[in-house]
Amino acid sequence: MVTLEQSLKSENASVLDKMVEHEQVLFCNDKATGLQAIIAIHDTTMGPALGGCRMAPYKSMDDALKDVLRLSKGMTYKCAAADVDFGGGKSVIIGDPLKDKTPEKFRAFGQFIDSLNGRFYTGTDMGTTLDDFVQAMKETDYIAGKPVEFGGGGDSSIPTALGVVYGVKATSQALFGNDKLEGKTFTIQGLGKVGFKVAEHILAEGGNVIVTDINENALDEIRKIGGSSVKVVASDDIYSQDADIFIPCAFGGVINDDTIATFKVQGIAGSANNQLAESRHSEVLREKGILYAPDYIVNGGGLIQVADELYGANPARVLAKTQNIYNSLLEVFTQAEQDQITTATAADRMCEKRIADAKNRNSFFSQAKRPKWNFKHQ
Numbered sequence: 001m002v003t004l005e006q007s008l009k010s011e012n013a014s015v016l017d018k019m020v021e022h023e024q025v026l027f028c029n030d031k032a033t034g035l036q037a038i039i040a041i042h043d044t045t046m047g048p049a050l051g052g053c054r055m056a057p058y059k060s061m062d063d064a065l066k067d068v069l070r071l072s073k074g075m076t077y078k079c080a081a082a083d084v085d086f087g088g089g090k091s092v093i094i095g096d097p098l099k100d101k102t103p104e105k106f107r108a109f110g111q112f113i114d115s116l117n118g119r120f121y122t123g124t125d126m127g128t129t130l131d132d133f134v135q136a137m138k139e140t141d142y143i144a145g146k147p148v149e150f151g152g153g154g155d156s157s158i159p160t161a162l163g164v165v166y167g168v169k170a171t172s173q174a175l176f177g178n179d180k181l182e183g184k185t186f187t188i189q190g191l192g193k194v195g196f197k198v199a200e201h202i203l204a205e206g207g208n209v210i211v212t213d214i215n216e217n218a219l220d221e222i223r224k225i226g227g228s229s230v231k232v233v234a235s236d237d238i239y240s241q242d243a244d245i246f247i248p249c250a251f252g253g254v255i256n257d258d259t260i261a262t263f264k265v266q267g268i269a270g271s272a273n274n275q276l277a278e279s280r281h282s283e284v285l286r287e288k289g290i291l292y293a294p295d296y297i298v299n300g301g302g303l304i305q306v307a308d309e310l311y312g313a314n315p316a317r318v319l320a321k322t323q324n325i326y327n328s329l330l331e332v333f334t335q336a337e338q339d340q341i342t343t344a345t346a347a348d349r350m351c352e353k354r355i356a357d358a359k360n361r362n363s364f365f366s367q368a369k370r371p372k373w374n375f376k377h378q
């Protein structure tokens with residue numbers, strides 16, 4: 001059986017060969033507005049596909065297809081890890097977000113989303129904004145992560161940051177036998193929407209932080225809050241600091257051959273997407289005795305909030321589910337230890353088991369009794 005990774009590498013693979021693991025791919029072309037987009041639905045075993053819409057000036061249709069196939073598969077795992085009743089999907093709009101956006105394009109895009117009749121929910125991602133989706137919402141109800149004034153759950157970096165704190169605590173529990181932040185030292189890369197809140201929380205619980213950011217204002221702000229519990233270092237020096245746990249909250253690819261060689265931390269748990277430069281780096285971390293909390297579990301808080309919105313936004317429900325990131329990580333750490341595999345592999349297997357369990361459950365019920373997908377739109 002050819003995998004998605006193998007099929008994407010093959011130059012000669014047809015579109016159907018490339019979507020070997022996907023249920024459905026919709027190519028959208030609207031002559032009137034110039035919209036060109038691709039919607040990929042990877043797997044709807046757990047529920048309708050959920051995933052953001054990225055707008056980027058892809059060099060070719062093939063690059064856009066590769067991106068949407070890869071990202072939508074990632075969403076299947078992310079949704080399973082977050083234990084939300086959604087499957088994986090993603091959409092991409094081909095174009096420069098700074099030059100090629102028009103309200104009409106996003107309305108046309110909304111019509112394509114609507115044509116899937118609830119099989120796919122989308123919202124903002126890199127290159128798209130809430131304003132874009134206010135346009136799409138004129139054409140479809142299947143938009144998630146809405147502005148608060150349209151029934152949305154609000155700033156998703158709040159639950160994401162909370163999830164990171166639970167991720168750091170679970171990693172601490174596995175490493176040190178207690179999940180106290182007090183007295184421990186954490187390196188934080190990036191004091192943006194997520195990293196700043198995580199730093200505040202750690203300081204409030206009596207931990208110390210070593211931080212870096214290219215934004216001087218954020219550094220000044222955290223110094224004001226934490227005083228002597230805050231140390232600021234240059235961007236490149238963050239990897240080699242003497243600390244307990246590294247919390248990457250800026251960009252991906254930060255776990256690579258160069259950084260691993262300098263790490264002195266015992267664990268890594270942060271919000272940045274795609275932290276491993278290559279999947280083999282999870283094995284390199286394991287060999288070095290550094291415990292890696294898989295990024296897509298740690299940063300699931302925002303997704304939990306977006307998914308919850310489709311039942312009618314409820315902060316208490318979001319909080320409860322986000323807390324569960326702690327338990328999912330402990331399950332992954334235990335399984336990895338037991339099977340002598342990396343935590344990244346253990347995380348993937350946990351998600352695949354959740355999906356397989358859902359498949360069995362779905363075949364037990366008659367079609368009529370299967371979970372209804374229209375949520376509050378029924």
Ligand code: NAD
Nearest residue numbers: 156157160190191192193194213214249250271272273302
């Ligand atoms: P953000 O843009 O608000 O913050 C990123 C921070 O990193 C900024 O303060 C920026 O100045 C800093 N930064 C950039 N380059 C740097 C460098 N070289 N050295 C040090 N700092 C640098 O983004 P965010 O919303 O806080 O998200 C952080 C990460 O978490 C991103 O990778 C994002 O994809 C991921 N993530 C975020 C959410 C969410 O809900 N916001 C959800 C899932 C994943």
